[in-house]
Amino acid sequence: MYVKHCIGTLIVLIAFFCQVWSQETTNEPPKQRPTKDIYLGIGSWADLPCTDGISEGLQWRRNGSLVGSGPVLNIRNASLGDKGIYTCHGPNGDTIEMLHLHLGYAPSPPEVQCWIPSYPLKALCSWTQTPDPLLPTHYITTYWSDSEEQLPAVHSCQKQREQDRQCVVEGVDLNPDTQYLVNITAVNALGSATRILSISLEDIVKPDPPVDVKATALPGKKVQVQWAPPPTWTDPVTFPLKYKVHFYWGNPNLDSTLGPYETDSMVRSGLPAGRTYQIRVSAMDFLGYGLSSEWSDPVSITLPKS
Structure with a gap:
């Protein structure tokens, strides 16, 4: 009698734990399906498969919006509007497939x-x-x-x-x-x-633009312009630079370029008073190798009418 009682108790306990384990496993959230990356050229055609052996009651959604049904989603003449996250759902709404469609181009020669x-x-x-x-x-x-x-x-x-x-x-x-x-x-x-x-x-060879450009009005309708070589130029003593200075007012395409100068300053005279001038400086290799730098940021100066 004692043995039968123990066996009965053991069976009850096993049944209880099996029931608890079953409830815990059924309450687990479904595992997130991995997202597959698909790359497609703009203007191309593609067939997106829903690979779970089901052919009826399937729905396709792009970024959550319904876009089609069936085991294969056909994309024709793909455009940027077709990119996004595609999900295939079974008859019960479960996610069967998750695809991330990327749109672009194969590289051209740089x-x-x-x-x-x-x-x-x-x-x-x-x-x-x-x-x-x-x-x-x-x-x-x-x-x-x-x-x-x-x-x-x-x-x-x-x-x-x-x-x-x-x-x-x-x-x-x-x-x-x-x-x-x-x-x-x-x-x-x-x-x-x-x-x-x-x-x-x-x-x-193409230096960076000169820096620290300054313009100062001098007596007699003169302007002195000073600047410093670009800090990226490695050795201005061994490999010196020469400079051009551009004065303009109103239209920068009106050319009034002076130089080249082998120093870091110049003086221009004979400028009409009352105008506001924009002044910028460019640099190039002393021996003329390569290209001139881009122009420096312009500085402004107004000559007083005295």
């Missing part, structure tokens, strides 16, 4: 330009793409000497982030007499494209 603001130690290269890929795109950026007879040593053009569209050529001995090849390869989920640009360092 349009690359390089210039040297710090001769001869550092060059900058930047690039654009038309059309913009609109998708996460990373860039492989390298350069090497075009004059090496054997297999050239390939160096990295440094970027801060993978998707940056500018890189820095530095850290090696750049030879002004050597041609270099710069490779920019754009890669995203829809493809890749490469541009290789041949550069000569002397041809791409």
